[in-house]
Amino acid sequence: MDKSICPRFEKAMGLLSQRWTGLIIYQLLSGPQRFCNIESSIGVSGRVLSERLKDLENEGIVKREVFPETPVRIEYSLTEKGIALEPLMQEMEKWSKNWLEA
Amino acid sequence: MDKSICPRFEKAMGLLSQRWTGLIIYQLLSGPQRFCNIESSIGVSGRVLSERLKDLENEGIVKREVFPETPVRIEYSLTEKGIALEPLMQEMEKWSKNWLEA
């Protein structure tokens, strides 16, 4: 009896409903950032952040760049595909402002 | 060094990034539905579906109605607060159509 859900939609939801993924993307919407900055901004553990960033890189949503300074600087940023999630994040902001208590 | 994220946004993201929550809401956007229908449509286990529906009811996103027919019929539907998530879901659909492979 299941009217089945579009598999692409399901995949998108699967990505965004992994813990921390949404906040990582939201955080990167404000510009390229380093590992330790993302970690402290959203409160995710290094173990999971490392895992998520790899997943997001594999999905083509996040880009990793190494700057061989001293100490080494590594920046994470959104690709075009990642930036395309901005309208979704804006809807989330709207909903939370309209329907959640401060 | 964290520029902190709006707590309401964080809460919204926390809700939607629990596994299955997004799909349950998406499924209910097509109209009121029974437990077993949601279960088979999205493939969630009864144990977790039960848990999520209780949470969503507590959050005021889902409404539970009992019809004392035989056998008993129980319908779950979205409240106004739940329906307000439709634009967000539409953005998710758009993104998945534009950026994910079929």
Place this chain on the structure above:
DNA sequence: TCAGTTAGTTACTTTATGTAAGTAAGTATA
């Protein structure tokens, strides 16, 4: 009395996440 229905719950297993310590590569300091 026995089977059939829906809407769950329970006990148990597997997977995901958190925590804290450790590693690698490089520079600066004593």
Place this chain on the structure above:
DNA sequence: TATACTTACTTACATAAAGTAACTAACTGA
């Protein structure tokens, strides 16, 4: 020379969340 310091991870282990399958409650119908 060696010790400490930095960032970006990784590893080992503990706890929490989710999956699986069997079970219960309440009711009807054969």
